[in-house]
Amino acid sequence: MWKMKPSIALSVHFTVLLLTLSSRGSSPAGKETFSWVTLPATANxxxxxxxxxxxxxxxxxxxxxxxPEAGEAQIALIMSPSNYSSNDPNYLGSVLFNPGGPGGSGVSFVQELGPYFRAVIGPQYDLIGFDPRGIGQxxxxxxxxxxxxxxxxFYSxxxxxxxxxxxSFGRFYAQANILGKLAVDxxxxxAESVSTAAVATDMLNIAKxxxxxxxxxxxVSYGSILGATFAAMFPDNVGRFIIDGVFNSHQWYQGDWSSSLLDTDDALTAVYDACVEAGPSLCALxxxxxxxxxxxxxxxxxxxxxxxxxxxxDSDPSNISFGVADYTVIxxxxxxxxxxxxxxxxxxxxxxxALEQGNASAIWQGSVTMANDVDLATCNFNASQPFVVGFLDISAPIACGDIIADEDRxxxxxxxxxxYQRMADASSTFATTWYPLSEGRCAQWPIKAKDAFNGSFTQNTSTPILLITNTHDPVTPMVGALNMSSGFTGSIVLQQNSTGHTSLSGFSTCTAEAIHxxxxxxxxxxxxxLCQTDTRIFENPSNSSGYTGVTITPLKRSAEDYSLGEAARALAGSNFLAKSAGFFGRRW
Known part of the structure; x- marks a missing residue:
């Protein structure tokens, strides 16, 4: 029986389902002794x-x-150092990264993909990933x-x-009520201390x-909202600044996600078009x-x-797996x-x-339902750390707390x-699953952020911003980038002519060269x-050996060993964005 690899179908929501790169607080087996848990936080x-x-x-x-009396946040950072010392004229400072979410781990982002970012950006910068407050380490x-x-x-x-x-809608609404009450109690x-504005201020303090x-x-993704918020709050402190997969931040702060699916159906059509073009030897449908x-x-x-x-x-009688492939799964x-x-x-x-032939195993294997239920049912987590099950734990306080609302929230x-209907008007198929995991999770969220954003996205930044958008992005349509660019003086929108979420989902030497x-x-x-991609969606013979390029295996090579094209291809083949966008799952 052919099975989809569990890492393939992880889940989506703004660009971290199952961040299994390393368990929370400790080093991988065989590595030097290092513990996030015992690492002290300092003012410098x-x-x-x-x-x-x-x-x-x-x-x-x-x-x-x-x-100031509310307490202390301890922000975890990881750095891939520049090849140059800080007093070398070639040294250009540091670059901060955010992989989206909200809830994505910048530490894991740089730890996993740092060599590829290094090849694209160059050796002049320190590359720094940080876990936003409340997240990861x-x-x-x-x-x-x-x-x-x-x-x-709750999640089952x-x-x-x-x-x-x-x-289903009534149950979702009732459980959204429970989620809000858990946060309050x-x-x-x-929950009121993790606003995007607070994280933007953290970024300024990291630079200082x-x-x-x-x-x-x-x-990328939600990272575009964080970036736009920083630029709006601190326009004189904007350096070389890329936001990719751009959400309309005006709508974010109104809690309005109705435009997020404007290009989703077109994105699916683009994949169908690619299948037709590829032919029967490359596309199974x-x-x-x-x-x-x-x-x-x-x-x-x-x-x-x-x-x-x-x-x-029951191919392995000692490890029988079973489940149901239903409407939600597909x-x-x-x-x-x-x-x-x-x-x-x-x-x-x-x-x-395979499903057309009555075999539902492949569409079910590796699905969100299977992965989440198995992990929770087997208590597969680090018992020495606070239990964080995933997406709604982390994303709701950030996204919902950001909403500017003077009246009843x-x-x-x-x-x-x-x-929901406003969203369904854009995509009736995908609003059914996107709404409860985006705008809908805030339907009964009572907590407003203490450090809330209250600024303007019309700014003359000290350095012009580069915005990047795909032609067909399923959750951050191109109109979002155009809208945000109109407010930032001198900014430029680079369009990558591909389908997927953020430019990292497709391999384009043209885009990589522009970033460099x-x-x-x-x-x-x-x-x-307009940057074209170097590859096509359907390139390998159907059913040849299954997809093998989903997760990048860390290689013992220096960043300089990768060409710009190799790095861009590796980023496009990574499933980190899918993990970063996790509907559900553990975060360590």
Missing amino acids: LTWTPCFDTFQCTKLALPLQYSD STPVLSLFKSPPEALE TYPQNVNESIS RYPTI ALGQDKVNYWG HDKSSDLIRARVNKLIDSLHVAPLAVYD VLQIFQMLYTPFASGQVIFEALA VRTSDEAKSD AYFANGTLPAVGT
Whole structure:
């Protein structure tokens, strides 16, 4: 029985489902002794060797900038040092990274992909990943659930699709109420201390601790909101600044996600078009037209909505696996494929072709439902650390607390349904799963951030910003980049002519060269630049050996051993964005 690798179909939401790079607080087996848990936080940056070639530290900052008595936040940072010393004229400072989320670990982002970022950016910078407050190795940690059984009780019934059954929307609304009450009763101070504005202020303080006046930055997905917020709050401190996969920050602070799916259906059509072009030897669902492929996929979706299929694998009697492939599973799998179609499109289409033959194993294996339930049911977590089950623990306090609302923040059931319908007007298929994991999670969130953003996105920044957008991005449509660019004087929008979430989802030497030039000497691409990709979504023979390039295996090579093209290809083949966008899952 052919099985999809579990790492392929992790999950999506703004660009960290199952960050298994390293367990929270300790080094990998066989490495030098290093512990995040015992690493002290200081008011300045005291770097400690960690993870072979990196350096780590924790920076002590106020938990709330508006209330110095509220406590302390300890921000974890990891650095891949520049080849040049700080007094060398070739040294250009540091670049901060954010992988999205909200809830993505910048520490893991740089630790996992640092050599590739180095090849794209060059040797002149220190590359620094940081875990935003409440996330990953930073403390205090956002953790709404006390134990795996409690989390399993909540997540096993939380609707990942509000159209699965007649009661799905009502159940989602009820559980959103529970989530808000847990935050109020258990961690109200932490929940109101993790705003995007607070993290932007942290970025400025990191730069100051480094002795640098300006912040150089590369943020993707939600990282575009963080970057835009920083630029709005501190326009005179903007260095070389890239925001990629750009969400409309005006709408973010209104809690309005209705435009996020504007390009989603077009993104799926683009994948269908690629399948038609690739031919039957490369695309398992090949047909004469995109409309015919769409009809076949819609038939599968409708079929599983009415009659889910059992999955039962007893090939190993000592380890029998089973589950149900239903409407939610297939919609989620297709939606998450749209995040990284170059990395996962081919294997998902093979799974859909198998489903047409009555074999649901491939579409179910590795699904969010399977991965999350197995981990929670087996108590697969680090018992020595606070239990953090995943996406809603971390993302809701940030996204919902950011919303600017003077009136009652809680939506009635009818108001929530109206919000959902606005999103469904853009994509009726994918709003069903996107709404409860984006705008909907805030429907009954009562806590507003203490350090809330209250600024303007019309700014003349000290350095012009480079915004990057894909032609077909499933959750951050191109209009978001155009909207945000209109407010930042001198900024440029670079369009990558590809499908997927952020430019990192597709391999483009053109885009990589533009990023390199911008960080090297501040050169912006020409207005209207359109970068083509170097590869296609369907390139390998169907059913040849399954997809093998989903996760980058760290190589014992220096960054200089990678060409710009190799680095761009490796980033496009990584599943980090899919992990970063996790619907559910553990974060360490």
